[in-house]
Amino acid sequence: MTHSVSPTAVPTADRVLQVLAVLAQQGKALSAAELMEHTGLARSTLYRQLARLKRWGFVLESDGYYAPGPLGLQLALGFDLASHLVRQARPAMVELAQQSQESVGLVVAVNDRAICLDMVESQQSLRCSFEKGRSVPLRAGASAKCLLAHLPEAARAAVLDAQWGPGTPARQAAQDELDAIRRAGFAMSAAEVDPGVWGCSVPLFGATRQAVGALTLMAPILRAQGQEQVLIRMAVVAAARISRQLAIH
Structure with a gap:
């Protein structure tokens, strides 16, 4: 069972990190609907955060599904080495x-x-x-x-x-x-x-x-x-x- 999170529980400035954290924790590509369910964010708010993450390389989109992007993998590699x-x-x-x-x-x-x-x-x-x-x-x-x-x-x-x-x-x-x-x-x-x-x-x-x-x-x-x-x-x-x-x- 999944539980949505009230968007008021997450400061506005942290919502982009909330989306990234959900993608990291689920371990699979998620649709926008699934991300809305996990984060409690409105669709328009979610798409704004995803656009920022895609622009910086933290998220990849394929056929309407979102997954951690190459910059996330670089972070993981750096973490392993350090x-x-x-x-x-x-x-x-x-x-x-x-x-x-x-x-x-x-x-x-x-x-x-x-x-x-x-x-x-x-x-x-x-x-x-x-x-x-x-x-x-x-x-x-x-x-x-x-x-x-x-x-x-x-x-x-x-x-x-x-x-x-x-x-x-x-x-x-x-x-x-x-x-x-x-x-x-x-x-x-x-x-x-x-x-x-x-x-x-x-x-x-x-x-x-x-x-x-x-x-x-x-x-x-x-x-x-x-x-x-x-x-x-x-x-x-x-x-x-x-x-x-x-x-x-």
Whole structure:
């Protein structure tokens, strides 16, 4: 189910960014009608924003459908090359994927969503993947819960209030679960986001001991059964290696 966003909720100057963000998050070409539904913008307003984005190369139009353009791809490439976190995490991610024979993702929290920055795929024919660039709400699944658990207190409270409502039993239950994740040092889930997928996510810490992201190991549930503790230990060790690298660079 999609939810439109009231245009009054987004400042006028930010509407062009709102359109670009929707295109990035959906991961597919969208029609004007779909963009109107996702953004809540009037057709005339939407077309003005799309014209600006097309002029600058951030959006391409083909047969009435809109998708991220070449300048967006250049931004993504530049981000990959410049990202300190991706560079430091990549060697340990590759090693963990080889050791576990499963897929490994690097995820970060942006506003109220978990976004995949990098991915090392399992070489097995049956494998799980969280596509690079994909985002999900900070609500369900190991990655989202691990990131949410390690957000600064005020940011975490704001997300929980928005999801569950202040002072509700559901919010308290979510808070208790996040507290348990912080104590354990990892989050684990099974089929919470994608059917048949088991995942374990471990926080990554920078030089200031603030969490900067999470390392997620994911596998088909049938293959992970009975191996959960072994896989968790592998992920914890790999995350500790990355955190050490981040602390000294």
